[in-house]
Amino acid sequence: MEYKILDKINFPSDIRNLDKKDLKTLADELRHRTIETVSKTGGHLGAGLGVVELTVAIHYVFNTPRDKLIWDVGHQAYPHKIITGRKKKIETLRKKDGLYGFVRRSESEYDPFGTAHSSTSVSAGLGIKIAKDINNDNANVICVVGDGALSAGLAYEGLNNAGALKKQLIVILNDNKMSIDKPVGAMSTYLARLLSSKSYSSLRNLIKKISKTLPENFSNTLYRTEEYSKGILSGGTLFEELGFYYLGPIDGHNMKDLLSVLENLRDNQFDKPIFLHCITKKGKGYKPAEKSDDKFHGVEKFNIDTGQIIKKSNQKTYSSVFGETLTKIAKNDEKIVAITAAMMSGTGLKIFKENFEARFFDVGIAEQHAVTMAAGMATEGFKPFVAIYSTFLQRAYDQIVHDVAIQKLPVRFAIDRAGMVGSDGPTHAGSFDITFLSTLPNFIVMAPSNQAELIRMIKTSSLINDFPSAFRYPRGTDTLTGQFEELNEIDIGKGYFVQEGNEIAILNLGTRLNECIEACKILKQSDIYPTLVDARFAKPIDTEIIDKILDNHKYLITIEEGSIGGFASHVMNYINNVRVKKTKTIIKNIFFPDKFIEHMKPEEQYEEIKMNVSSIVGRIRELLDDRIININEFNHKR
Ligand SMILES: Cc1ncc(C[n+]2csc(CCOP(=O)(O)OP(=O)(O)O)c2C)c(N)n1
Incomplete structure (x- = not known):
């Protein structure tokens, strides 16, 4: 699909060369491009659609990447990625070797802080602002945080500290009245009250309030640009009490309003941090998203015309x-x-x-x-x-x-x-x-x-x-096999034999069991019959079953879907430090490698970390090949 303006935009510097009146069209095109992309890649859609205008306005007004923009969670940053040098790559989103589904520093200089877990933006932004101040660098730091993210304590730790330090940090609240599900808690009710409160509706009163609270030059500029100040209030909010200048609520989809307020923030010096309250709509501009319960928070690939998910598992x-x-x-x-x-x-x-x-x-x-x-x-x-x-x-x-x-x-x-x-x-x-x-x-x-x-x-x-x-x-x-009624509770610390074989035993914890069963079937064709145990417990471990394995097997492989220090560590501790009887059994442990595994399909991940069926077969054969080598060495020495 061709886009009149977006096709000419690769970086925010291109946006800054546009006429202001074209920014609305750019936002519309960016919204469309985001929908088009996610329909093919799957991923987070609703949140991004809600911040399209905000994304364009921030990059137009502020000098990113010198000014630092930090998205909380980062799931709303797809439009941001498209206009910060990643337009061509956007369709690789969430795929192997492709763009990340959240924000990560290594991807772009426009991403100053990695995110994915929520409510970190204020703390990270404050840290960056403090560092800038020490370096006499007056770059702006802008954090965009959702109303859902404001339910986390960490966000308040950041706000509390920022207020006390009086840093000129800009916090933009992206208030779409949604978390993934409906937002909960007193803060959510409070934000709604701020929005609906009648006492803030008179323009004259607002300007008066603003003049009293904000620095003089800021309120003067506000006064001049009357059209956007409709709905703006200041003073008396919780955020004021925390030491911020509170501004808003403003319409986060109104480009003109956004530009006026952000330009004011850019062009004025403040003696406190700013809290700008923007009202947005999650899923904005895409009917199926707007209508759905979760506003298309996270979706699989879908049909753009109908909004229907293309492939749904019935398992x-x-x-x-x-x-x-x-x-x-x-x-x-x-x-x-x-x-x-x-x-x-x-x-x-x-x-x-x-x-x-x-x-x-x-x-x-x-x-x-x-x-x-x-x-x-x-x-x-x-x-x-x-x-x-x-x-x-x-x-x-x-x-x-x-x-x-x-x-x-x-x-x-x-x-x-x-x-x-x-x-x-x-x-x-x-x-x-x-x-x-x-x-x-x-x-x-x-x-x-x-x-x-x-x-x-x-x-x-x-x-x-x-x-x-x-x-x-x-x-x-x-596929669930078994009925609720017939599935009994289990004894604490007890595993069970899935199959009894000889020479080599697999001690499995978790859902690699299916792969282990498949691996055993393949090995059977080479006359290898492993014993397979489902351990069930990482703690307490089943020492009785381990003893049995050690008494009857030359080789033992443990397997678990987790990092070093888990199940295998407890098994080895038992064998090496607790069990009195010494063992000659040769033991290998399979767990996650000591690195963070990149995003790709789960089956690709398990292939990469050598925990799929063929790798399990390969690892068992390797162990048994050692056996042949050992025997050869033994014969040779004789
Ligand atoms: C610590 C943590 N817990 C849970 C999540 C899962 N999560 C991702 S986005 C989200 C909702 C965030 O709501 P909000 O901040 O309002 O952003 P919106 O999606 O509405 O734009 C949640 C709960 C997370 N990312 N981090």
């Missing part, structure tokens, strides 16, 4: 198995409560909310709070299930250690998106949870090898009342 996701199972168990156990940190749909908990509204808690993007709140509930005899993606749980580590593990509170962690996650890449991969949880005293850590096992583990953890427990499961789908 069940692990997340939905979790949500449905917990809902069934909760029917007979009124102590069960479910907690999510802004990921109700993603974690499959919508069904739980529909059934038990009063026992469901979406705390917003507040993982730390979610964990400590769950710990509080556990002290009162409740059975909290905290469903958080592995990668986001990293943020709540001290709460896990200090509030849960040390107090031995029976909080249940449902850890979604464990292992490789495909096109969301290293910022979203669930690589570390086995390691960081199983290192903690008192924790019980499980990893189901399939969806039936997941059901068993949810049932099991509902019965663990003396310890914290966790079960971790991957993104994606599988």
